[in-house]
Amino acid sequence: MDTIDPATRSRVMSAIHSRDTRPELLVRRHLWREGWRYRVCDRRLPGKPDIVVPRAHALVEIRGCFWHRHGWTWDGRKLVHEADCPGATTPKSNRAFWNAKFRANVRRDAAHEILWRDLGWNLIVIWTCALAPARLPSTLSWLTRTLGKWAGLAPGMPPGKAGKRESS
Numbered sequence: 336m337d338t339i340d341p342a343t344r345s346r347v348m349s350a351i352h353s354r355d356t357r358p359e360l361l362v363r364r365h366l367w368r369e370g371w372r373y374r375v376c377d378r379r380l381p382g383k384p385d386i387v388v389p390r391a392h393a394l395v396e397i398r399g400c401f402w403h404r405h406g407w408t409w410d411g412r413k414l415v416h417e418a419d420c421p422g423a424t425t426p427k428s429n430r431a432f433w434n435a436k437f438r439a440n441v442r443r444d445a446a447h448e449i450l451w452r453d454l455g456w457n458l459i460v461i462w463t464c465a466l467a468p469a470r471l472p473s474t475l476s477w478l479t480r481t482l483g484k485w486a487g488l489a490p491g492m493p494p495g496k497a498g499k500r501e502s503s
């Protein structure tokens with residue numbers, strides 16, 4: 336049953352296979368430059384997290400503000416609005432379709448976060464609005480600072496060659 340208009344359909348389709356998107360590549364290049372080795376879309380973990388950084392026992396998720404509803408959380412029953420992000424807009428047409436879609440996405444993210452936490456992983460979520468040019472440098476330095484802390488490195492100390500990269 337196809338009840339969505341062509342514009343909506345193409346928007347949905349273009350979000351599929353969204354791996355290796357520009358925001359993700361920005362983050363991966365930075366990690367690599369800073370000496371962090373990682374795996375991409377690790378199928379051995381639930382939800383195939385975007386980036387796995389073994390040295391810091393960390394997962395890094397890059398989430399689009401629109402699809403993953405930046406500022407919204409799942410309380411176990413419904414979406415709860417906690418903060419405003421200009422990227423988390425809601426299209427005016429097909430409200431029911433979008434609401435169902437958004438609810439499913441946020442709910443799935445929340446379920447994965449619980450699984451990862453139970454498996455003992457550290458998690459960093461980077462929203463794409465934090466990768467806008469003006470915010471990019473501070474976001475990336477916060478990322479590597481946090482990984483360094485989790486890896487038990489002294490501030491400013493490079494991670495070294497521990498952990499190896501596997502192609503996706």
Ligand SMILES: [Zn+2]
Nearest residue numbers: 400405420464
């Ligand atoms: Zn955002």
